[in-house]
Amino acid sequence: SQQGEEDPQALSIQEGENATMNCSYKTSINNLQWYRQNSGRGLVHLILIRSNEREKHSGRLRVTLDTSKKSSSLLITASRAADTASYFCATVARGNFNKFYFGSGTKLNVKP
């Protein structure tokens, strides 16, 4: 299966701490994206990193990609209670036009 797997499955931290989530996948990708889902809602796109990129930043988010290890990480710095949500990585495989494979997600709880 192409599907990515996030690690850890659940993470609980205090407000102000950093949160790191990891994603591993199995086959060659075109790009990898991270999405956020608040409880009972749809997913929201956070950041995209292409296969030829190694690191990308967006506000308090930092994403890294290691294609040799087929893994990515999402770092949220200075977390806030409002960051509490589930985070999913999605891979877009080479040659699969616009087809996304989602992982099982990391459930982040940021305690105020």
Next chain:
Amino acid sequence: EAEVAQSPRYKITEKSQAVAFWCDPISGHATLYWYRQILGQGPELLVQFQDESVVDDSQLPKDRFSAERLKGVDSTLKIQPAELGDSAMYLCASSSSGPSYNEQFFGPGTRLTVL
């Protein structure tokens, strides 16, 4: 800001009944996706449309599920008959056409409960 619309937001039905979900993607988005998300898991692709054509329905249980996008705009996903195991969130998403660098925009989902 343009959004993906879905209805209904919640649906409770009894097993063996028929249910239908509707999705209206962002205007101009050629690609439309239907996903099923079981609680605690990631979204699983059921069907992908490019305009009015199905480009991937390999994970769609075709004995009971059907999907259409007749004019290449809005779409309907139907389940008949519904089974207990169909209880899940059904998410619709859309993306613009072109190279597969584009993000997906998700609707709020339809939460289905089969009793």
